[in-house]
Amino acid sequence: MSDPAIAVRGLRKSYADFEAVRGIEFEVRRGEVFGLLGPNGAGKTTTVEILEGYRRRSAGEVSVLGFDPGERSRELRARVGIVLQSTGIYRHIRVREAVAHFASMYPHPRDVDEVVAVCGLDGKQTATARTLSGGQLRRLDLALALVGDPELIFLDEPTTGFDPAARRNAWDTIRSLKELGKTILLTTHYLDEAQALADRVAIIKDGRILIEGAPGSLGASAGGAPFRVVYRNGDGGVVEHETDDPTALLYELTGAALARGERLEGLTVTRPTLEDVYLELTADEDPEPAPAGS
Amino acid sequence: MTDVAIMAWRQYRLERRLFWRNPSAAFFNFLLPLLFLAFFGAIFHNNQHDLDVIVPGIAGMSVMSTTFTALAFNITFLREQGVLKRIRGTPMPGISYLLGLAGNAVTNTAVQIVIITVAGKVFFGTGWPRNYLELVVFVSAGVLCFASLGVAFSHVIPNFDSAPAYVNAVFLPVVAVSGVFFDETHTPGFLKGIAQALPLYHLISGLSAAMVKGTALSHNVTALGVIAAWSALGILFAVRGFSWDQRRD
Numbered sequence: 413m414s415d416p417a418i419a420v421r422g423l424r425k426s427y428a429d430f431e432a433v434r435g436i437e438f439e440v441r442r443g444e445v446f447g448l449l450g451p452n453g454a455g456k457t458t459t460v461e462i463l464e465g466y467r468r469r470s471a472g473e474v475s476v477l478g479f480d481p482g483e484r485s486r487e488l489r490a491r492v493g494i495v496l497q498s499t500g501i502y503r504h505i506r507v508r509e510a511v512a513h514f515a516s517m518y519p520h521p522r523d524v525d526e527v528v529a530v531c532g533l534d535g536k537q538t539a540t541a542r543t544l545s546g547g548q549l550r551r552l553d554l555a556l557a558l559v560g561d562p563e564l565i566f567l568d569e570p571t572t573g574f575d576p577a578a579r580r581n582a583w584d585t586i587r588s589l590k591e592l593g594k595t596i597l598l599t600t601h602y603l604d605e606a607q608a609l610a611d612r613v614a615i616i617k618d619g620r621i622l623i624e625g626a627p628g629s630l631g632a633s634a635g636g637a638p639f640r641v642v643y644r645n646g647d648g649g650v651v652e653h654e655t656d657d658p659t660a661l662l663y664e665l666t667g668a669a670l671a672r673g674e675r676l677e678g679l680t681v682t683r684p685t686l687e688d689v690y691l692e693l694t695a696d697e698d699p700e701p702a703p704a705g706s
Numbered sequence: 707m708t709d710v711a712i713m714a715w716r717q718y719r720l721e722r723r724l725f726w727r728n729p730s731a732a733f734f735n736f737l738l739p740l741l742f743l744a745f746f747g748a749i750f751h752n753n754q755h756d757l758d759v760i761v762p763g764i765a766g767m768s769v770m771s772t773t774f775t776a777l778a779f780n781i782t783f784l785r786e787q788g789v790l791k792r793i794r795g796t797p798m799p800g801i802s803y804l805l806g807l808a809g810n811a812v813t814n815t816a817v818q819i820v821i822i823t824v825a826g827k828v829f830f831g832t833g834w835p836r837n838y839l840e841l842v843v844f845v846s847a848g849v850l851c852f853a854s855l856g857v858a859f860s861h862v863i864p865n866f867d868s869a870p871a872y873v874n875a876v877f878l879p880v881v882a883v884s885g886v887f888f889d890e891t892h893t894p895g896f897l898k899g900i901a902q903a904l905p906l907y908h909l910i911s912g913l914s915a916a917m918v919k920g921t922a923l924s925h926n927v928t929a930l931g932v933i934a935a936w937s938a939l940g941i942l943f944a945v946r947g948f949s950w951d952q953r954r955d
Contacts, residue, residue: 465795496795499791
């Protein structure tokens with residue numbers, strides 16, 4: 413089980429007039445939550461859809477749970493759960509009926525009622541899909557992807573359109589999946605979501621991975637100092653220091669302040685957030701228009 | 707193989723449940739051929755010859771509407787909504803899913819043929835079918851032909867909003883030219899030529915033989931041949947162009 417859940421090497425995907433993916437490499441370890449971030453049209457969805465077996469790659473090596481997803485083996489599909497960005501369902505199907513029907517497609521499904529409950533659809537079992545709210549439909553998407561008890565779960569923008577409470581609930585569900593030992597490939601626009609859930613993230617732009625690593629360590633690998641110390645001096649002016657050794661810097665600053673009999677007002681020590689790194693890396697003076705459908 | 711069949715059966719059962727869960731749609735689905743029958747029955751009520759034309763004509767139209775029209779609509783809708791893509795991500799074989807969908811359509815065909823046959827006997831004096839085997843053969847051939855053409859045609863329809871326009875642009879002229887509502891002997895020659903190149907004309911003449919005239923199957927081999935040729939074309943394009951996803955790769 414030590415081989416990676418997903419291994420991607422030299423992945424390329426060309427459309428008639430456009431190269432959407434230009435040599436991507438990454439690995440997702442078993443039991444890990446891996447976040448794939450990037451602006452629209454960066455190649456995220458194309459990459460994920462190649463891994464899901466929806467699209468053929470133009471070049472490169474791809475392995476998902478040891479299978480080539482391009483061959484679309486049923487065994488692989490039975491071990492993978494997919495939550496797509498926008499997928500419909502029969503308008504007149506009932507919640508429990510839908511989950512039970514999807515359960516019947518898998519060799520070792522989870523308990524239907526348990527999955528309905530885990531996805532927060534208790535009390536909605538007999539509601540038809542057309543009467544559900546957007547958030548409830550999204551939870552039904554998750555239920556349909558989980559009911560086959562997959563080892564690997566693809567989540568494409570799983571909380572788009574959720575209110576804050578529903579997002580927290582969804583995050584708890586995703587964390588509980590990780591505790592069950594599931595591997596999760598998460599694509600998201602929400603950087604706080606990636607920061608909260610992902611063990612590692614990769615930022616994609618223009619079909620290439622710009623940076624990859626644990627969300628907290630990306631600042632350092634992006635070339636910036638890992639810590640930022642900020643306080644206000646006696647005149648109320650803001651003073652900023654960047655350092656890779658905050659302990660020594662704080663000792664020095666606070667010692668000097670105490671010696672002067674002053675306080676360091678508003679003292680904070682921060683690491684650059686994922687958002688800081690993301691915005692810096694993906695800033696584009698000459699934005700290419702995002703091609704449709706990539 | 708049994709697995710494929712079991713999953714197709716489950717999908718079929720689901721499709722049937724959902725079909726009846728939208729009762730108004732189900733009602734009109736079965737009411738439409740009866741409305742046509744009642745309308746033309748009222749017009750031709752003293753004329754057994756015309757009634758004998760209209761009953762198999764409506765039966766042929768029903769085969770086309772329950773398979774060609776229904777599948778072209780459904781598949782366009784399911785593709786646009788992403789239902790096909792979702793199914794594609796599960797271990798259910800694609801063929802099981804499509805068999806379930808088609809089975810649902812064929813069940814509607816069978817029910818409509820029964821309704822029309824009974825109405826023909828009870829209200830229009832056409833009597834019970836003369837040749838049940840021939841009836842089954844032609845309904846089956848028609849179903850295969852129009853179901854595959856419906857799936858193939860769904861590849862041409864760009865989105866669900868335009869589906870009624872596309873489907874009716876084919877369905878209405880084909881129904882009009884193929885002698886559903888009138889005796890083909892009155893048709894001008896060039897229209898008859900067009901009709902004879904199309905499968906519905908031949909389906910109706912086969913159904914007419916089975917339901918009214920009682921001519922043997924051996925007299926209708928040409929009709930069966932034309933339907934088979936269109937079926938081959940339909941299956942070829944249904945399979946070749948099939949896309950599970952709205953976005954073409």
